[in-house]
Amino acid sequence: MAASTRTPLMAGNWKMNLDHLEAISVVQKLAWTLQDAKHDFSAVEAVVVPPFTDLRSVQTLVDGDDLKIAYGAQDVSAHESGAYTGEISAGMLAKLGVSYAVVGHSERREQHHEDDALVAAKAKAALAAGITPIICVGEGLDVRKAGDQVPYTLAQVEGSLAGFDAEQAAKVVIAYEPVWAIGTGEVATPEDAQEVCAAIRARLAELYDSSVAEAVRVLYGGSVKSSNVASIMAQPDVDGALVGGASLKAEEFAAIVRYQDHAGS
Ligand SMILES: O=C[C@H](O)COP(=O)(O)O
Secondary structure (H helix, E strand, C coil): CCCCCCCCEEEEECCCCCCHHHHHHHHHHHHHHHHHCCCCCCCCEEEEECCHHHHHHHHHHHHHCCCCCEEEECCCCCCCCCCCCCCCCHHHHHHCCCCEEEECCHHHHHHCCCCHHHHHHHHHHHHHCCCEEEEEECCCHHHHHCCCHHHHHHHHHHHHCCCCCHHHHCCCEEEECCHHHCCCCCCCCHHHHHHHHHHHHHHHHHHCCHHHHHHCEEEEECCCCCCCHHHHHCCCCCCEEEECHHHCCHHHHHHHHCHHHHCCC
């Protein structure tokens, strides 16, 4: 099988942590650490996903210092503008230089009752503004215990891509995050991650074609750390990680981005 042409992507989802002053310090330290290691940003993409209130500060730093770190938003509105109190449009995010938007994170699905249709609408709104959606899917513990993780996750993938044509689908990133592994220290085994990520890619080929399946990056998320990332990244269908807690410390996240340094350890 030919080697994948997909560029690995490491995205650090800060969730509701780090204010804009702390964001500047973390992004500066991350950039310096990666630059000191002579990191090739075109070989492994490094993305931070801070709270909305940090984005302008991160933009100013990234632009001012010409950093190669990209940044994303943790959510995006499905609407372009109007009476949607508290929401942020994709157009507003694009103006801030945002490259990625996380949509359908399990915390939003659970705490805000977001369903696949809303996730699909948000992902489409992001794409329309030139922002890459990172569409999150993954099963809870009950589903995993029943052994239904693959059909459950594939149904979420299908629902979250409802109405997407092949051109749109080829531009998304999908993050497989088993909910039972998020923030618990319970990491899925590399084989668990590969099983579902491979099934997602196969379903993309069925829904669209092999070029879409080959283009889409499928990330794993759930208690990823510098100590376990290399074995997860060794799986052929895992193209990166959506990292929560371990992305809040610049040195730890830099070590995750530099996973190839500790492959085999
Ligand atoms: O978005 C990130 C995921 O929810 C993973 O979080 P975690 O690395 O803290 O388990």
